[in-house]
Amino acid sequence: MRILVTGGAGFIGSHLVDKLMENEKNEVIVVDNYFTGSKDNVSQWIGHPRFELIRHDVTEPLLIEVDQIYHLACPASPIFYKYNPVKTIKTNVIGTLNMLGLAKRVGARILLTSTSEVYGDPLVHPQDESYWGNVNPIGVRSCYDEGKRVAETLMFDYHRQHGIEIRIARIFNTYGPRMNIDDGRVVSNFIAQAIRDEPLTVQLPGTQTRSFCYVSDMVDGLIRLMEGDNTGPINIGNPGEFTMLELAETVKETINSDVKIVTVENTPDDPRQRKPDITKAKELLGWEPKVKLREGLPLMEEDFRKRLGILRKN
Ligand SMILES: NC(=O)c1ccc[n+]([C@@H]2O[C@H](COP(=O)([O-])OP(=O)(O)OC[C@H]3O[C@@H](n4cnc5c(N)ncnc54)[C@H](O)[C@@H]3O)[C@@H](O)[C@H]2O)c1
Numbered sequence: 001m002r003i004l005v006t007g008g009a010g011f012i013g014s015h016l017v018d019k020l021m022e023n024e025k026n027e028v029i030v031v032d033n034y035f036t037g038s039k040d041n042v043s044q045w046i047g048h049p050r051f052e053l054i055r056h057d058v059t060e061p062l063l064i065e066v067d068q069i070y071h072l073a074c075p076a077s078p079i080f081y082k083y084n085p086v087k088t089i090k091t092n093v094i095g096t097l098n099m100l101g102l103a104k105r106v107g108a109r110i111l112l113t114s115t116s117e118v119y120g121d122p123l124v125h126p127q128d129e130s131y132w133g134n135v136n137p138i139g140v141r142s143c144y145d146e147g148k149r150v151a152e153t154l155m156f157d158y159h160r161q162h163g164i165e166i167r168i169a170r171i172f173n174t175y176g177p178r179m180n181i182d183d184g185r186v187v188s189n190f191i192a193q194a195i196r197d198e199p200l201t202v203q204l205p206g207t208q209t210r211s212f213c214y215v216s217d218m219v220d221g222l223i224r225l226m227e228g229d230n231t232g233p234i235n236i237g238n239p240g241e242f243t244m245l246e247l248a249e250t251v252k253e254t255i256n257s258d259v260k261i262v263t264v265e266n267t268p269d270d271p272r273q274r275k276p277d278i279t280k281a282k283e284l285l286g287w288e289p290k291v292k293l294r295e296g297l298p299l300m301e302e303d304f305r306k307r308l309g310i311l312r313k314n
């Protein structure tokens with residue numbers, strides 16, 4: 001099986017590549033423009049005969065021969081996707097169109113990593129896949145959440161019009177080793193802050209909730225979805241729900257009990273609550289997350305300490 005992973009030098013993509021490379025029958029090709037990813041994340045595979053790394057921007061057409069496409073390319077952290085919103089929407093729309101064109105030409109199955117942000121600031125809780133969402137079409141997050149909504153539409157139009165085999169995962173907040181240390185997402189921020197003895201910055205009101213999935217669980221869910229018979233969309237995430245204040249307290253308890261927790265201004269359109277209903281993933285994929293937040297945080301701490309060069313006190 002020859003498998004293309006777009007965005008494979010990023011956080012989730014590189015863990016997916018590790019898992020796919022474990023199977024000796026797989027050849028893996030990573031395509032990435034290194035906007036938020038890095039060669040370091042896949043350095044262990046460079047030079048391996050079953051691995052290839054290509055610097056390429058998915059907004060440009062790509063001509064290769066593959067059997068499966070995991071299409072992850074897109075900046076995921078709000079600070080990066082808002083940095084160049086026009087580029088973000090091009091990546092979601094033109095990038096997905098190009099990958100669907102490739103899938104159509106070579107007859108490959110394609111999986112899109114969509115997002116819980118398609119539910120916007122949800123009025124239904126927890127969110128199941130039948131909910132159409134509450135999304136601001138003209139806000140600062142729209143390049144990402146509306147971009148992913150169009151990407152989902154394109155996937156289904158190619159499926160209906162051209163018979164392309166599609167899979168759509170709606171990913172909820174995922175964390176783990178290899179996240180960019182300063183990428184602004186809440187778990188990476190809090191862990192880096194706790195290690196550096198800096199205050200944990202809870203954005204107001206602090207009662208907003210998220211559900212955090214450890215990356216190995218996420219990769220397992222994505223592969224099951226790709227290998228199964230269901231197009232999705234299917235929510236993949238951990239239903240354990242925490243307020244940002246609870247998350248800060250948990251990081252404090254687990255990593256640095258001396259650290260302070262402060263509140264800071266939030267950004268516009270921040271969703272107030274988010275928790276996946278994973279009934280479909282359980283029933284159709286036989287999948288549910290295994291790693292609890294209190295188990296995943298120390299694994300991420302170890303990776304961050306190594307990269308920051310800051311050892312644990314005592
Ligand atoms: N991590 C999460 O919590 C989360 C949640 C929901 C959805 N997702 C989705 O999962 C995917 C991976 O997210 P991640 O957390 O690993 O993010 P990431 O930013 O670490 O990885 C994205 C990768 O895509 C690459 N990329 C960006 N634009 C590109 C382009 N135009 N052409 C080629 N490569 C490009 C980046 O360089 C990076 O390597 C994204 O599609 C994201 O929307 C992630």
Ligand SMILES: O=C(O)[C@H]1O[C@H](OP(=O)(O)OP(=O)(O)OC[C@H]2O[C@@H](n3ccc(=O)[nH]c3=O)[C@H](O)[C@@H]2O)[C@H](O)[C@@H](O)[C@@H]1O
Nearest residue numbers: 076077078115116117172173185186189201202203208244
């Ligand atoms: O799961 C998803 O679908 C989406 O989740 C995240 O988006 P978001 O939940 O906004 O991620 P964070 O930036 O980590 O913010 C989470 C919460 O933490 C808060 N926050 C963030 C950073 C910080 O230092 N402190 C803090 O309290 C934010 O206000 C927000 O309420 C991802 O970054 C998106 O790529 C992804 O698609």
